[in-house]
Amino acid sequence: MLLPGLPVQESAGAAHPLAGTVAEWIWLVPLLPFIGFIVNGLLSLLPAVRMGPADPSAESHEHAAHGEEGGGGDHGAHDDHQHPVRHRYAGMVSIIGPAVLGVSFAVTLAIFLALAGAHAEEPFVRTLFPWLVAGDLYVDAALQVDQLSIVMTLVVTGVGFLIHVFSVGYMQDDPGYPRYFAYLNLFVFFMLVLVLGASYPVLFVGWEGVGLCSYLLIGYWYSDKANADAGKKAFVMNRIGDFGFLVAMFMLFAHLGTLDFAAVSGRAAELGEGGAVITVIALFFFLGCAGKSAQIPLYTWLPDAMAGPTPVSALIHAATMVTAGVYLVARSSAIFSLAPVASLTVALVGAITALFAATIGLKQWDIKKVLAYSTVSQLGYMFVGVGVGAYAAGVFHLVTHAFFKALLFLGSGSVIFAMHRAFHNTGSHADAQDMRNMGGLRAYMPWTYRLMWIATLAIAGIPPLSGFFSKDEILASVFARTAHSTLAEASLFGIPGSALLMLIYVMGLSAALLTAIYMTRMMLYTFHGPNRSGEAERAHLAEAPRIMTIPLVALGVLTVAGGLLNLPAFLGAQGQKLHHWLEPVTGRAALNITHGEEAHLALGTEMALIGLAVAIAVGGIVYAFAKLKPEVLVPKAQSPESTGIERVLEHKYFVDELYDTAIVKPVVGVSRRVLWRGMDAGLIDGLLVNGSGFLMRGLGWLGARLQSGQVGTYAWVLVIGVLFVLGAFSIK
Amino acid sequence: MIPEALALSAVLFTIGTVGVLTRRNAIVIFMCVELMLNAVNLSFVALSRLYGTTGQVFVVFVMTVAAAEAAVGLAIIIAIFRHGQSVNLKNINLLKG
Numbered sequence: 001m002l003l004p005g006l007p008v009q010e011s012a013g014a015a016h017p018l019a020g021t022v023a024e025w026i027w028l029v030p031l032l033p034f035i036g037f038i039v040n041g042l043l044s045l046l047p048a049v050r051m052g053p054a055d056p057s058a059e060s061h062e063h064a065a066h067g068e069e070g071g072g073g074d075h076g077a078h079d080d081h082q083h084p085v086r087h088r089y090a091g092m093v094s095i096i097g098p099a100v101l102g103v104s105f106a107v108t109l110a111i112f113l114a115l116a117g118a119h120a121e122e123p124f125v126r127t128l129f130p131w132l133v134a135g136d137l138y139v140d141a142a143l144q145v146d147q148l149s150i151v152m153t154l155v156v157t158g159v160g161f162l163i164h165v166f167s168v169g170y171m172q173d174d175p176g177y178p179r180y181f182a183y184l185n186l187f188v189f190f191m192l193v194l195v196l197g198a199s200y201p202v203l204f205v206g207w208e209g210v211g212l213c214s215y216l217l218i219g220y221w222y223s224d225k226a227n228a229d230a231g232k233k234a235f236v237m238n239r240i241g242d243f244g245f246l247v248a249m250f251m252l253f254a255h256l257g258t259l260d261f262a263a264v265s266g267r268a269a270e271l272g273e274g275g276a277v278i279t280v281i282a283l284f285f286f287l288g289c290a291g292k293s294a295q296i297p298l299y300t301w302l303p304d305a306m307a308g309p310t311p312v313s314a315l316i317h318a319a320t321m322v323t324a325g326v327y328l329v330a331r332s333s334a335i336f337s338l339a340p341v342a343s344l345t346v347a348l349v350g351a352i353t354a355l356f357a358a359t360i361g362l363k364q365w366d367i368k369k370v371l372a373y374s375t376v377s378q379l380g381y382m383f384v385g386v387g388v389g390a391y392a393a394g395v396f397h398l399v400t401h402a403f404f405k406a407l408l409f410l411g412s413g414s415v416i417f418a419m420h421r422a423f424h425n426t427g428s429h430a431d432a433q434d435m436r437n438m439g440g441l442r443a444y445m446p447w448t449y450r451l452m453w454i455a456t457l458a459i460a461g462i463p464p465l466s467g468f469f470s471k472d473e474i475l476a477s478v479f480a481r482t483a484h485s486t487l488a489e490a491s492l493f494g495i496p497g498s499a500l501l502m503l504i505y506v507m508g509l510s511a512a513l514l515t516a517i518y519m520t521r522m523m524l525y526t527f528h529g530p531n532r533s534g535e536a537e538r539a540h541l542a543e544a545p546r547i548m549t550i551p552l553v554a555l556g557v558l559t560v561a562g563g564l565l566n567l568p569a570f571l572g573a574q575g576q577k578l579h580h581w582l583e584p585v586t587g588r589a590a591l592n593i594t595h596g597e598e599a600h601l602a603l604g605t606e607m608a609l610i611g612l613a614v615a616i617a618v619g620g621i622v623y624a625f626a627k628l629k630p631e632v633l634v635p636k637a638q639s640p641e642s643t644g645i646e647r648v649l650e651h652k653y654f655v656d657e658l659y660d661t662a663i664v665k666p667v668v669g670v671s672r673r674v675l676w677r678g679m680d681a682g683l684i685d686g687l688l689v690n691g692s693g694f695l696m697r698g699l700g701w702l703g704a705r706l707q708s709g710q711v712g713t714y715a716w717v718l719v720i721g722v723l724f725v726l727g728a729f730s731i732k
Numbered sequence: 733m734i735p736e737a738l739a740l741s742a743v744l745f746t747i748g749t750v751g752v753l754t755r756r757n758a759i760v761i762f763m764c765v766e767l768m769l770n771a772v773n774l775s776f777v778a779l780s781r782l783y784g785t786t787g788q789v790f791v792v793f794v795m796t797v798a799a800a801e802a803a804v805g806l807a808i809i810i811a812i813f814r815h816g817q818s819v820n821l822k823n824i825n826l827l828k829g
Contacts, residue, residue, distance in 0.1 A: 064742050709828030715752055 012424060017118035022110045026126050026143045028109075029104045029153060030192035036100035036185035043089045044178035080350055087177040094172065097181035098444055112150050120146070121584050123262055125198045132201065136257055144198035148585040151395065151578070152195035152327055155402045159319045160188050161564060162551035166410050167311040167359060169418060169548035172424035180220060180309070187213035191320050195327060200249050201257040203328070207245065207292065212237045217316060218308040225720040232305040237301040241291015245328075248284035251277070251334065252335075262291035265334035267588075273338045274490075282335050282342030286349070289325030290614050293379045296353045302376055306368040310413030314369060318375045318409050319402040326379065329386040333589035336388055340490035343593070347387025356382030356653075358514035360523075362521070363649035365636070366433045371521045375405060377511055381474055385506055388487060388501065389593030391564070391586035392579040397470035399578075404467055405456040407555035411452035414544040414552065415526060418445060422533060422540035430534070435522065436636040440531035444541040447549045449527045451556040457525050458559045459514035461617040463610075466562025471565065472613050478505045480599040487593060503597030508615055516620025521628050529630025529636060530616055566656040569612075570603055577593045639678045683701070687731075734808050737778035744771035758809050758819040762802075 018024075026649040031162065085094070115124075123146035132139040164184065170178050187210060194206025211234075219231030253259055255277060256267055271278040288297065294302035305317045316322070329336055337345050355378045361373035376402050387393030418441070419432040429581060430437050443447040457466035478501055481487050529539055568579035591597070601609070634641075642650050651657075744767055751764030772789045780787030813819050 141787075707828050709825030711824070712753065712756070719749060719753060 003325050006186040007199040016124050017115060017120050017213045018124040021114045021118070022107070023114055023124050023145045024368045025107060026111060026145050026196065028107050029157065029347060030143075030189050030196060032100040032104045032226040033188040035184045037182050037189060039096050040178045040185060043087075043093055043673055044176065044182050046089065048404055059524060073164075073573050080139060080621055086173055086176060091526070092175050093178045094168045097185060098168060100185060101157055101161040101164050104188075104192070105154070105161050108150065108153045108157050111145060112154060115145060115147065116152055121200070122146075123149075123585075125262070127198075128244045137253065137259075139199055139201045139259060140199035141202060142260075143196040144194075146585055147409065147582050148327075148330060148395065149195050151399065151582070153192060156188065156191050156195060156320050156400055158403050159406050159555070160191075160315055162252055163296070163311050163315040163319070163406060163410065164312075165550050166413065166551040167262035167691060168307075169545050170413055171309060173308075176220070180217075183216045184215055184312070184315070186308050187217065187321070188346030191324075194324055198261055200252065200261070200264075200537045203331070204245065204249065207288075208242065210316070210324065211235065211292070214238075214305065214316050214321055216307045216634070217312040218309050220312070223275060224307075230301075230304040232300040234305050237298050238291045241288045244284040244291070245286025248281050248288065251281045251712060255281075261331060263389055264332075268334035268338055269340070271335070274340060274486075275419055278321070278335060279342045280337040282332070282339040283345060285328060285332055285335070286342065286346050289296045289328050289383070290345075290349065291325075292328075293322050293325030293383070294350050294376050295380065295383060296356060299357065299376050300652075301581065303369055303372040303652070306372050308364070310409060310416055311410050313372070314406045314413065317372070318405040321383065322379055323398045323402070324395055326382040327388055329383070330391045330395050330586055331393045332653065333389075333586045334349060334385070334592075336386070337589035337592035340486040340497065340593070341492060343389060344487055344490055344492045344500060345387075347384050347504050348492065348500060350380040350383025350385075350387055351507040352380070353377065354384065354511040355507045355514070356380075358511045358518065358650055360652050361518040363415065363515060363642070363646055364518075365435055365650070366431075366436070367526060368409075368689065369413065370435075371405070371408055371412055372409075374515065374519065378459070380511070380656065381471060381508065384478060384504060385474040388481045388504075389485070389590050390474060390479050390481075390599075391590055392576075392582045393470070393473040393477045393581060394585075396566045396578050398475055399565065400466035400470040400559075403555055403558040403562045404465075407451060407455040407552060408459070410552055411448050411455065412465060414548055415441060415445065417544050417548070418541050419533065421542075422537040424538040426534070428534065428537060429655060429689060432638055434636045436633055436639055437527045437533055438531075439533070439630055440527070441541065441631065442527040443531075445527075445543045447543055448552065449551045453523060454529070454556050455559050455665050456519045457621075458562075460519055460621060461613055462513055462621075463614060464563055466559055466565075468614070468617075469563035469566060469568065471537060472568070472610055475505060475508050475512075476601060476606060476609050477570075478508060479605075480601050481594065484597075485594050485599070498593070509613065512613060513616045513620045516617045518626035523626050524624065524630050525633060529633065530566065532633065534634045534635075568606070569600070618721060644652075685725065734778050738775055741771045741778065741817040744768075744774065755820050756825070758812070758821055761806055762809065762820070766798060767801070769794055785794060 004029070031725070123144045125144050127140045127142040129141050130138070130282040131141040164181075167184065168178070171177055174180060189204045190209025190213060192206070194203055194210060196205055197203040217232045218234055219228045222228045222231075251257060252264065255262060255271055258267070270276070271281065291298045302322065306313055308317070336346065357373045357376035357380065361370050361377065364370045364373060378397070382394045382397050382401070386399055397596050414433050416440065418436060422428075423430050423432050448630060454465065459467035461468045461471045463469075482498050482501040483503070485497075488496075488501060490497045492500055495722075531541075533541065564574075564577075567575040569575045648654065666697060746765045748766075748768035748771060755761050755764065773794055776787035776791045776794070777819050778787075810821055812824060814816065816823055816826075
């Protein structure tokens with residue numbers, strides 16, 4: 001690590017094409033954000049100085065406003081006219097925080113270009129130092145450069161950089177500004193370890209690290225209990241998934257004796273194709289994915305995670321961390337492709353999640369909650385993609401989703417920023433995230449308005465935006481695998497795989513329809529119709545500062561152009577670029593599923609499918625425009641309680657309540673009655689700790705009786721003792 | 733000659749021991765302890781006829797210690813008597829658990 005330029009010999013084979021190139025510097029990519037974390041973390045420990053007039057009444061007013069907002073509150077925007085609470089080192093942090101990522105991105109880009117020119121079939125592994133050596137277990141701290149990891153790294157550093165820049169505008173007036181950037185940089189560090197790690201244990205380090213940063217950033221405004229609880233919920237639910245990840249890793253080591261990606265993907269067939277072992281390993285890995293990527297049944301933490309600052313939601317809970325599960329399946333494609341039952345499960349769970357979350361998204365009022373359920377739904381799509389063995393399609397959707405969902409979240413952040421500032425200026429305690437309090441914002445925020453529409457059309461699947469291509473690719477892949485694939489021939493719960501795949505396809509289409517509807521609904525209620533924020537507030541509504549809109553524009557360009565990464569195959573040489581790019585990593589695994597031949601649809605069929613998908617997307621948007629009337633909405637405070645099915649949807653099918661009753665309450669009850677009162681207070685404290693104390697006290701009491709103070713008694717005991725000893729001697 | 737002296741010594745020692753065990757008056761017990769010491773002295777002297785003068789030297793030491801003990805012990809007993817107007821051991825039991 002200290003001598004980066006030295007040639008290294010640990011890469012696969014004698015001379016890897018990337019050996020000695022810029023790829024040797026791959027360790028710089030995660031190191032830079034880590035340096036950012038150290039510097040910003042140290043700055044956050046220095047005392048902040050509040051500039052501006054020290055006005056205690058203004059202070060307390062501000063606190064009241066924050067307390068009122070509750071769990072959904074987003075405090076990003078402080079008013080900088082009256083009493084800025086800018087941190088003393090805010091200027092320094094604003095430069096270091098995004099800059100480390102910018103440099104990381106540049107290094108990644110250089111490595112990407114080197115990789116593109118090298119046509120490396122094998123991954124390039126840069127070993128830093130031996131990490132775990134125990135018995136048969138050898139794990140190096142090694143970073144892996146291959147087509148998949150470099151795509152992920154580009155997304156993490158590129159989109160991450162834009163979100164960091166946006167954060168400068170969004171969070172600058174927060175008193176904990178350096179702490180925020182320290183966490184954010186630490187997150188990027190761990191995320192890069194996750195995607196660049198060359199073995200499962202290294203990936204796991206990143207996996208746990210991003211979980212930690214997610215927890216820290218969800219509970220960033222920890223003085224509000226709801227936020228702290230949301231962080232805890234995310235942390236605990238992720239632990240359930242991590243249990244699966246660990247068990248899968250242990251089983252893998254027990255059966256193969258290695259945990260390096262290259263070795264595992266080369267030797268996955270030794271686990272027995274379609275056998276019980278490989279299926280169980282894959283399913284346990286998927287449990288980990290379900291936790292990290294918020295799939296049924298472990299998805300409920302993600303909507304709650306919206307308690308964090310909005311750029312955090314964009315970076316961690318939309319663009320990068322939650323896609324780690326998809327990455328893991330793609331990375332483990334050799335295992336999943338040989339376990340058709342597990343792959344079918346992945347696809348089915350993904351499809352159910354996509355549809356289920358989309359229905360909840362239909363009736364949410366909090367703008368971030370709509371996007372949160374949309375994220376859960378789109379993650380479901382990605383799992384459908386990687387589940388049916390279309391790994392490139394899944395990763396393609398991951399990338400485009402990172403673009404348009406980051407744009408949507410940052411756009412909503414910009415909206416919340418404006419709403420919060422308006423409410424703050426007038427001293428209103430209304431909810432700055434509730435769409436019923438918004439409306440008509442297009443007049444005040446033209447840039448945000450246009451860019452969010454682009455992202456909405458992209459997520460709905462309108463050509464030629466990026467989301468259309470990636471979503472269509474997944475749906476077409478599902479359709480193509482209903483015949484002539486190991487999935488179609490397998491069966492799950494006695495249902496033949498071909499029928500399940502057809503069902504998954506239909507569910508995917510239905511979810512696409514719902515996506516179009518709920519996204520249009522969000523746009524209508526936020527930007528169209530009359531403004532409902534209030535007379536006084538209206539005067540304060542304005543577009544966000546330039547530093548926030550420029551990242552939005554960049555993401556908008558990516559959202560429009562992202563489809564070029566992987567155009568459909570029928571467009572000829574320009575098509576399937578990402579697919580071919582990823583072939584060295586996932587190509588062989590994808591062929592396992594389709595019996596060794598590329599899954600192809602007839603041109604007519606493909607056109608029909610595309611036509612159907614577009615018709616559904618357009619239909620959803622038109623339906624939403626026709627059916628939803630933003631004019632009749634009233635602000636949140638005056639809205640009546642919804643009834644019937646709407647109420648069920650608004651309360652997210654009462655899943656949180658169900659989990660609370662079925663799992664949380666019994667666990668808490670058992671913990672309290674059995675483990676605390678019974679085991680801890682009863683057995684440990686009562687019997688063992690206090691019990692031994694009582695025993696010693698009793699023995700002491702008995703001993704004290706012997707010491708009576710009567711010298712005569714002592715003399716008797718002494719004489720008897722002497723006689724006893726003398727007797728013993730004389731017997732001998 | 734020696735067996736008789738040793739027998740007398742044993743008798744004296746036993747009388748002393750029984751006195752220590754049965755009497756309650758501190759002065760009497762004190763005297764019984766002296767009796768035991770002198771019983772031992774007697775056997776020392778008797779056995780020195782067989783084993784040389786070491787036993788006689790030992791007797792001198794024992795008498796010295798006994799004299800010191802008598803001085804300290806009597807002083808303590810007098811102090812106790814001044815404190816409680818009694819030298820009965822039944823009443824002297826302040827040191828107990």
